[in-house]
Amino acid sequence: MSAAPAHPTIDTHVIVREGDKIRLSQRGGPYGHGRWHLPSGKLDADEPLPAGAARELFEETDLKVDPAHLRLVQIVHHKQADDTERIGFFFLATEWDGTPANKEPDKCLALQWFSDHDLPDLIEYPAAGLRGYLESTGPLALHGWL
Numbered sequence: 001m002s003a004a005p006a007h008p009t010i011d012t013h014v015i016v017r018e019g020d021k022i023r024l025s026q027r028g029g030p031y032g033h034g035r036w037h038l039p040s041g042k043l044d045a046d047e048p049l050p051a052g053a054a055r056e057l058f059e060e061t062d063l064k065v066d067p068a069h070l071r072l073v074q075i076v077h078h079k080q081a082d083d084t085e086r087i088g089f090f091f092l093a094t095e096w097d098g099t100p101a102n103k104e105p106d107k108c109l110a111l112q113w114f115s116d117h118d119l120p121d122l123i124e125y126p127a128a129g130l131r132g133y134l135e136s137t138g139p140l141a142l143h144g145w146l
Contacts, residue, residue, distance in 0.1 A: 008085035012053035013040040013126055015092045015133060020116050023100060026109040032123040053091045061111060062101040065093045074132040078125045079144035090129040
């Protein structure tokens with residue numbers, strides 16, 4: 001008998017980069033409270049990946065990016081729990097309009113630039129994608145699988 005097909009949650013993450021600086025958000029909700037994360041969120045039904053990434057970036061930070069200017073740089077297959085999988089698509093943004101603002105203060109404690117050589121305490125799942133991109137380890141990272 002074969003196993004049931006996987007139904008992972010699809011996430012988009014945006015690496016907002018200016019030179020050697022990366023914009024991160026500090027989590028205010030229960031998941032990873034106080035730790036740092038990339039702007040991200042779940043893909044909506046009937047939404048192309050780049051459009052979802054651009055939407056999430058705007059909803060969280062007020063930065064507008066043309067989905068056509070986002071570049072897919074990493075994919076992470078994340079095992080969150082025995083019955084929960086996520087697939088994260090990590091996009092790079094190097095052009096945008098607007099000034100970063102915390103549009104979700106109930107979920108985000110702060111937005112801040114960090115050097116890509118001196119990153120803070122990141123939540124492991126987005127850290128796997130960011131490290132995969134920064135270290136050029138290949139297009140796919142597995143996280144949480146034994």
